[in-house]
Amino acid sequence: SQKIEQNSEALNIQEGKTATLTCNYTNYSPAYLQWYRQDPGRGPVFLLLIRENEKEKRKERLKVTFDTTLKQSLFHITASQPADSATYLCALDPPGSQGNLIFGKGTKLSVKP
Amino acid sequence: DTGVSQNPRHKITKRGQNVTFRCDPISEHNRLYWYRQTLGQGPEFLTYFQNEAQLEKSRLLSDRFSAERPKGSFSTLEIQRTEQGDSAMYLCASSLYSNQPQHFGDGTRLSIL
Numbered sequence: 001s002q003k004i005e006q007n008s009e010a011l012n013i014q015e016g017k018t019a020t021l022t023c024n025y026t027n028y029s030p031a032y033l034q035w036y037r038q039d040p041g042r043g044p045v046f047l048l049l050i051r052e053n054e055k056e057k058r059k060e061r062l063k064v065t066f067d068t069t070l071k072q073s074l075f076h077i078t079a080s081q082p083a084d085s086a087t088y089l090c091a092l093d094p095p096g097s098q099g100n101l102i103f104g105k106g107t108k109l110s111v112k113p
Numbered sequence: 114d115t116g117v118s119q120n121p122r123h124k125i126t127k128r129g130q131n132v133t134f135r136c137d138p139i140s141e142h143n144r145l146y147w148y149r150q151t152l153g154q155g156p157e158f159l160t161y162f163q164n165e166a167q168l169e170k171s172r173l174l175s176d177r178f179s180a181e182r183p184k185g186s187f188s189t190l191e192i193q194r195t196e197q198g199d200s201a202m203y204l205c206a207s208s209l210y211s212n213q214p215q216h217f218g219d220g221t222r223l224s225i226l
Binding site: 004009031032034036041042043044045046049068089091093097098099100102103104105106 | 117119144146153155156157160161163168171172184204206208210211212213214215216217218219220222
C-alpha cells in the first residue's frame, strides 16, 4: 500500500535560518503532491501543490521541490520566523484517487527567536 | 469566500450514543471530503462527495458511519453506537475539482466518555 514518511516528528531551528522538511513516499508515483500547515486545534491550511512534471514551485518564502526519481519532496521556509512554528503535512493522491489524499504524520517545526 | 464551516466544534458524548456533525463547504465547490485525525497522525480519508453523490468510502468507514450531502450543499456525518475508538478530530474539506487544493474546516473534536 502507499506509504508517506516525513523525515522527523520535530524540527527546531533559529529564527532567520532556512527550515527544510522532507517527505518520502513509496510504491508508486503520485500525479501531484501537496503541503499543508496545521496549527493546534485547527484544520490544515493549503500551502503549495506541485505536479509530477514540475521540479520546483515557489510562493513568497516557501519553496517545494519534487524528485520523482528519489520519490521525495523537500519543503523549504527561508528566513524563518517564530510565526512559522506549526506542524507541516505532506499529502499525495493515492492510486486510483479521484481527489482524496493520503497524508504523512507531519513535522512539528519550532522557530526560536 | 467564507471558508469551510463545521459544527459543533466539540462534542462530548457517552459510549453507545449517536452523534451527527455538519459541514458547510465553500459554496461553489463541487467536491466535499471527510477525514478523521487522531493525535500525532495526519488526517485519514473517510469518504467524499461529488455534488450529492457519495463516490468513495474508505474501509475505515464502518457500517456505524453514514454520510449524506443532500442537494449537493452541506454534508452531515453520523456515527451510531459510538465507541471509545471513535474519539478523534473529524475534518471536512472541499475543493472545486479533483487535483485541486482542498480547503479544510477547523473540525469537530469528538470525545467519548
